[in-house]
Amino acid sequence: MHTLHACHHPSHINRRSLLRGVGAGTTAAGLSWLTPLADILAAESEKAAPTGKPARSLILLWLGGAASQLDTFDPHPETKIGGGVKTIPTAIKGVSFAAGLEQTASVMSDVSLIRSMVSKEGDHERAFYNIKTGYRPDPTLIHPSIGAIVCHELPQAKIEIPTHVSILPNQWPARGGFFGAQYDAFQMYDPKSPVPDVKARVDDKRLDQRMQGLSIVEQTFARGREPNLDQNKTLHQISMQRARSMMSSDQLKAFNVKDAPAAELAAYGDTPFGRGCFAATRLIQAGVRCVEVTLNGWDTHANNLEGQATQVKILDAAYASLIRDLKKQGLLESTIVICGGEFGRTPKINGVGGRDHWPHGFSMLVAGGGFAGGRVIGSTDPQGEKQDPERPVLVEDLHATVHDLLGIDYSKEVMTPVGRPMALSKGEPVQELQAHA
Structure with a gap:
């Protein structure tokens, strides 16, 4: 079974997975063939979890x-x-x-x-x-x-x-x-x-002033956002925060x-x-x-x-x-x-x-x-x-x-922003290339 994960709708599941789960649960008892949805979702979650293989x-x-x-x-x-x-x-x-x-x-x-x-x-x-x-x-x-x-x-x-x-x-x-x-x-x-682009073109004092001015604009953008979204953040704010963290990070030395x-x-x-x-x-x-x-x-x-x-x-x-x-x-x-x-x-x-x-x-x-x-x-x-x-x-x-x-899970499906299910890959693994084969 393979999960249908949604970028914006995580509650969706793969119809093929549901049918496989239903079929697998069929017994002679008649009504017992109907596997509870919760069981299917749990099985799907287990399937999608990392397999423990070494590559990271x-x-x-x-x-x-x-x-x-x-x-x-x-x-x-x-x-x-x-x-x-x-x-x-x-x-x-x-x-x-x-x-x-x-x-x-x-x-x-x-x-x-x-x-x-x-x-x-x-x-x-x-x-x-x-x-x-x-x-x-x-x-x-x-x-x-x-x-x-x-x-x-x-x-x-x-x-x-x-x-x-x-x-x-x-x-x-x-x-x-x-x-x-x-x-x-x-x-x-x-x-x-x-x-590139990790050093400010002005001194720290001037940069702080610019960021304070920008925060006023960001607060205006944040007003009226949908209730299920963070009222205090916009995507632009998040991007700016990440950029500033990177600019001052010791991890830049890796480059x-x-x-x-x-x-x-x-x-x-x-x-x-x-x-x-x-x-x-x-x-x-x-x-x-x-x-x-x-x-x-x-x-x-x-x-x-x-x-x-x-x-x-x-x-x-x-x-x-x-x-x-x-x-x-x-x-x-x-x-x-x-x-x-x-x-x-x-x-x-x-x-x-x-x-x-x-x-x-x-x-x-x-x-x-x-x-x-x-x-x-x-x-x-x-x-x-x-x-x-x-x-x-x-x-x-x-x-x-x-x-x-x-x-x-290479066959895992995600829901695109336009509501189209798309698998991460439509291929099949080449077993002869894998060390365990």
Whole structure:
């Protein structure tokens, strides 16, 4: 049974759950088949409770523009689709990566590889929406990103900085969707720069005067509010209070990479992405639920081999160091790490030495938080003639797997503000990827 939770109407329950509960309670006694509603609700509450699985946080590394699976994690050297890529062995016996990923190859005993991701979206904007939310774009609804769902379902107490953070975001940031703008990712850029918008532009005395003036306006807005709402607060007031708490919080130090030991930071590579991955480990330690770090530049419609190799060099040091540090700090078992792009790139090389968009079998790395290490799921045709990979993994299935490992009921339904029931995920968990399978 699965709960129908409502953002504004928590008393609703799932009609399918009610019917299942009724059916399960049927006995030969006749009237005893009618399970009391209270019993159903209690069972639903128990079902929705965290399962005790270890994952409590999530790091998403987005390879913006779409990395080529053939030039990274699924090379087919010495074939007509190989494109001249050279390969190296990995810690998984019989599995090779493209040259340049030596550090990532060395940590693969802690990582699993999906070589058969499948999407129905081949446009960057639509595909990014799909990969971040688990849903295809819908003109009638904005779905919450996976990070927003995690923060909504696993609220974090006693934290004064945002629990959903996006470092180096591109033009399609993670959004709260129908959960509301308060679940949008807090955006920042190269962590070597100060966190934006957390310092007042006037002295403390002037700031206090401004806040006192603002409070008069807020009190006016608060008058006449509905009886069931807090008479003393508006949404704007709450947002302002959170912002001021953040501005004076010691937890802001988690964003700071300048005081890090030089050797530790250098291991991630002297790049904004490397610093972003380093900052992600600190933010997770501070209690942030979800951090996404974006590495753009993979959209190689021309000069694919060199373009991919440039990005691979940036990715390799940062990714491997992230996995090593999380493991060393005892955080890998409770932190899921996902790495991949919005789709892959074509087996066929075009007339200008590039690869075009390919959503029919691309690669993702998954690690930590209950994901198995050292496994490979799916495979693609080394000749590039078959469009469908073996053992396809749908985008929504990856989302359901992440929810499941976080103890979130992936099929839980919420009521959107317009009264439309919507499941957190329409996929099913991939059991082969989970450590207990």
